[in-house]
Amino acid sequence: MLPNTHLKYTLIDGGEDLVVLTIKEVAELTGITAPTLRYYEKEGLLPHVKRNETGKRLYDDEDLSWISFVTALRATGMPIAQIQKYVYLYKEGDSTIAERKMMMLHHKKEIEKSIRELYFNLDKINYKLALYDVIESQIERTNIKI
Amino acid sequence: MLPNTHLKYTLIDGGEDLVVLTIKEVAELTGITAPTLRYYEKEGLLPHVKRNETGKRLYDDEDLSWISFVTALRATGMPIAQIQKYVYLYKEGDSTIAERKMMMLHHKKEIEKSIRELYFNLDKINYKLALYDVIESQIERTNIKI
DNA sequence: ATAAAAGATAAAGTTCACTTGAAGTCAAGG
């Protein structure tokens, strides 16, 4: 028996054992559904996800990093198309580092703008809540029961 | 000639002059397109928008307040359906004040959660940017030209 | 050995929030 053949998801790669996960395990781990993982991959958001001999996806550490990164970009409102472009540049290699950095700088500014706008609008909600507090204290003072 | 008949958009209401705006003017003022204003009204997000004799919309101060409020709710991610519910409760009258306040408190918490999540993901982007800085300084040290 | 579970692809469907188009009415300017 060859070493590690009893371990379902272990590959030998340059003498280094790499644990790989099935799509189901990644879905449970990340909270992203399997269909969405397949969709992201099809759209080119997840480069170099490997397959086993029969075509089933196997996710390694690097894939998990990509998923985490893509999730952060999505959660901060970056459109799929822009992430697509970023991954395309990444695949182009080191000559695109400057452009990728620019994209991230720009996105950082966008996130900061979103945060500022949320605070601004939160103020309006807080003002509304303050009005409700005034109404409540008026009701108390006048002894009106609801 | 009756007073004010030369002013297109002025009504006399309880001795008080109220300036009212056309949908086009409101669109320019708020940045919300006329179709969206109609859509919001149709969906019940804007109560008591008046019309002139021929059915054209006329927006007064109170309508502008509602638009501003609805805009703040939308910009902070409240779905149309929930704003609908809020306006429905508003129309029900004072007996729904407690529930409306609860909705706003809950929404405030959601906004605060969104802000926390944005900061959390902004950290990841900043980490990525830091990596790019490291790469750049490496390039400088080794005198590699791109 | 075989039934059930898990994975694959491709295409169609869903949801949300608008946006656009079609067709008609109304007011102002040349």
Add this chain to the structure above:
DNA sequence: CCTTGACTTCAAGTGAACTTTATCTTTTAT
């Protein structure tokens, strides 16, 4: 007068991001 532009309604269309369905293959468990 009559054309132009701003309004109206209602219905259909759009785009983004998934999600679901159908059909087929592979793996796992009894």
